[in-house]
Amino acid sequence: MKSPMLPKDHQAAVRRALELGRSGDPAKLPELVAMLRLPSNEVQRLAVSAIGKLVEFGADAEAAVAALLPMALHGRHPQTQQYAIRALRKCGAAAKGCVPDLRDLARNPTQRDYVRAAAATAADAIEQAAKDALAGVKHRCQRCGAAVTAEEYARSHQQFQRSYCDRCFDEVFLERRNFEIQVEINxxxxxxxxxxxxxxxxxxxxxxxxxxxxxxxxxxxxxxxxxxxxxxxxxxxxxxxxxxxxxxxxxxxxxxxxxxxxxxxxxxxxxxxxxxxxxxxxxxxxxxxxxxxxxxx
CATH class of the missing domain: 3.40.960.10 (VSR Endonuclease)
Structure with missing residues (x-):
């Protein structure tokens, strides 16, 4: 669907949404939330994605959830819904109140398959994050699900921008090294x-x-x-x-x-x-x- 915005305004909004997402500045969250009101599917999609990124940098997760849930449930475009759902997942335990809605979305046959799949995955992840918060677990390995120590998290995040336990870190490191060697051989x-x-x-x-x-x-x-x-x-x-x-x-x-x-x-x-x-x-x-x-x- 073509954006009803003027081309100049649309491109400026696209650039701004990308810039805010890359900024890593939690204080930019209100501006991104305001961008969700712009009549452009592309801008809304980029804005919800950027909100998810800022949450990882410490933006107010509850404020993010309040902005993201309507987009996840009623976004004008399925891709906007998908990205809003992924951003909700990054909000972790702060999004635990969204789980029933996400479960309903995952079961809704009128939704696109990728929206339903994203909703089911996000609901599972948010439930686990809520349990971890109660148990005092801060990070889990994205590969095996085990609890990750602060040292393991720092090491894996520096190398891969992921959360891995030491065992999975070594496996991933070896897999990537072998992949790069094979690429060069090819x-x-x-x-x-x-x-x-x-x-x-x-x-x-x-x-x-x-x-x-x-x-x-x-x-x-x-x-x-x-x-x-x-x-x-x-x-x-x-x-x-x-x-x-x-x-x-x-x-x-x-x-x-x-x-x-x-x-x-x-x-x-x-x-x-x-x-x-x-x-x-x-x-x-x-x-x-x-x-x-x-x-x-």
Whole structure:
């Protein structure tokens, strides 16, 4: 649905919501709450996501819950509902009064599947947070659910921006190291500028960018939001655009693809997705999509 806001006002509000979410300043919560009244699905989605981030930095969780629950239950767009539910989950025990509503939402067949799934997951997490608060447990391992000591939390949060017990920390560290080694091993195809890539599709994209004089970074690490680090196939710094080549068709790969696409969307990033069937018309596709972001050949 197109926003009824003027384009200039809409873009300013989008930028402001992103800025507030990244600020980590709990004092910005009232401004974000006020943005929920703006008639834009995108602005509302970014605002509820930003509220969840500020709660993690110590913003008033009860005030956040009061603003988020109506959006979770009655948001104008299902994605806004989904992000509001996720933000409620971050409010922990402060959102325990929302659990019955979230359970009802999870059982409501008229809701989108991803909204229902988010509601069920959030209700479980909030109930556990409420129990932990009564028991005096401050953090739990996000992998196995065990109680996490202050030292374990500090170590894992510094390394992964996650809460892990020592056993799971070691497992995750090893998994990520092995993954990165495998990625480097898979870079066996050389593009015309000497960049080693992992597939013919990526080679085609790299060589198109080189031929058109567009600077890019391949497989570089970026932390686009506080909780997640990503490795986009291509990042174009002059245009602030990300290009991902989705070259596989396995269920596990598709799940990872959808999650990554959601992260880009959540943060308002400029993403161009390229699929194997796009390669015959790659020149037309990239030219048209990059023009939207200020590229003029």
């Amino acid at each position: 870079k066996t195809i050389e593009a015309c500028d000497g960049t080693l890539v992992q597939s013919e599709g990526e080679r085609r994209i790299a060589e198109w960018l080189t031929a058109h004089g567009i600077a890019y970074r391949y497989d570089a690490k970026f932390r686009i939001i506080a909780e997640f680090q990503i490795r986009p196939d291509f990042y174009l710094p002059e245009l602030d655009v990300y290009i991902e080549y989705w070259g596989l068709d396995t269920p596990q790969y598709k799940m990872s693809m959808y999650k990554k696409q959601m992260l880009y969307q959540q943060e308002g990033k400029r993403l161009i997705s390229v699929y194997p069937q796009d390669l015959p018309g790659l020149d037309v596709l990239l030219t048209a999509k990059l023009r939207r972001y200020g590229y003029f050949p």
